[in-house]
Amino acid sequence: MLKEKIGFIGGGKMGEALCRGIIHAQVSETRNIMVSDVLTERCEALHAETGIHTTQRNKDVVSFADVIILAVKPQIMGEVLNTIKDDIDSRHLVISIAAGIPLRFLESGLQTGARIVRVMPNTPCLVGVSATVFALGTYATETDGRLVSDIFQAVGKVFQLDEKYLDAVTGLSGSGPAYVYMFIEALSDGGVKMGLPRDVATTLAAQTTLGAAKMVLETGQHPAKLKDDVASPGGTTIAGISTLEDGGFRACLINAVKSATVKSKKLGKQR
Numbered sequence: 001m002l003k004e005k006i007g008f009i010g011g012g013k014m015g016e017a018l019c020r021g022i023i024h025a026q027v028s029e030t031r032n033i034m035v036s037d038v039l040t041e042r043c044e045a046l047h048a049e050t051g052i053h054t055t056q057r058n059k060d061v062v063s064f065a066d067v068i069i070l071a072v073k074p075q076i077m078g079e080v081l082n083t084i085k086d087d088i089d090s091r092h093l094v095i096s097i098a099a100g101i102p103l104r105f106l107e108s109g110l111q112t113g114a115r116i117v118r119v120m121p122n123t124p125c126l127v128g129v130s131a132t133v134f135a136l137g138t139y140a141t142e143t144d145g146r147l148v149s150d151i152f153q154a155v156g157k158v159f160q161l162d163e164k165y166l167d168a169v170t171g172l173s174g175s176g177p178a179y180v181y182m183f184i185e186a187l188s189d190g191g192v193k194m195g196l197p198r199d200v201a202t203t204l205a206a207q208t209t210l211g212a213a214k215m216v217l218e219t220g221q222h223p224a225k226l227k228d229d230v231a232s233p234g235g236t237t238i239a240g241i242s243t244l245e246d247g248g249f250r251a252c253l254i255n256a257v258k259s260a261t262v263k264s265k266k267l268g269k270q271r
């Protein structure tokens with residue numbers, strides 16, 4: 001259990017997923033967590049369902065917490081930094097999970113010396129299987145890095161990388177869950193087209209994705225080797241693989257990561 005109090009500014013999809021993830025993983029007690037959001041209903045629902053503190057005043061979160069997680073849309077980050085900059089002091093560690101928002105922008109939006117860490121998690125943190133990467137800001141310490149690891153390791157895998165990689169991380173794992181949901185939905189459609197009941201098709205598609213992912217993570221074998229293990233000569237699998245190649249499956253995925261990475265860079269350049 002962390003002794004630090006954790007505050008979220010922005011209780012939307014990602015803020016809520018992270019908040020529920022760290023409660024579920026018992027990283028922090030609910031009495032040590034506060035979320036601020038503009039929407040009263042969202043605050044009331046989060047408080048009622050989790051028992052955490054909620055407010056509509058971002059300044060309340062800054063005075064309450066030691067660790068401030070900025071979970072608002074990139075477009076309004078400047079505005080939010082402006083409302084809290086006079087309240088952030090040396091006791092605070094500021095974590096931004098916003099896509100595309102560079103550390104230099106965050107550092108210029110707060111007092112000089114503010115300890116800031118840029119983090120790119122993803123929504124499966126809700127079920128404790130997030131893929132997260134973080135980069136330390138100018139004034140953030142190794143101890144801050146360990147605290148960020150403790151928080152995000154509780155809800156998945158964590159890597160520390162140089163900030164120059166964060167746009168690519170956003171394009172791969174930040175946005176990646178959406179690509180995989182499309183993959184699962186399409187596999188399910190294929191099953192239904194072949195006569196399977198929808199619920200069975202979707203469960204088979206999701207379980208197959210989970211199983212294949214665990215095979216890669218737990219065996220450490222290259223995905224191509226694991227693919228070849230399934231594709232016996234003249235068999236069913238190679239017939240399916242051949243159709244995927246005809247459709248440009250790999251190139252499509254590679255280009256999807258590229259498009260999302262370019263978008264993340266653009267979001268950063270606008271700042």
Ligand SMILES: NC(=O)c1ccc[n+]([C@@H]2O[C@H](COP(=O)([O-])OP(=O)(O)OC[C@H]3O[C@@H](n4cnc5c(N)ncnc54)[C@H](OP(=O)(O)O)[C@@H]3O)[C@@H](O)[C@H]2O)c1
Nearest residue numbers: 010011012013014015037038071072073074097098099121
């Ligand atoms: N979703 C993902 O998969 C994902 C993954 C990695 C990183 N991120 C990053 O996480 C951040 C949040 O994304 P999200 O998907 O969670 O968006 P979201 O669902 O829109 O959450 C943002 C929340 O902040 C609220 N908000 C707006 N203005 C505010 C203010 N001034 N002070 C406090 N709260 C305010 C919004 O309320 P209203 O809706 O009423 O405006 C909303 O509830 C983004 O920067 C995004 O790049 C998202």
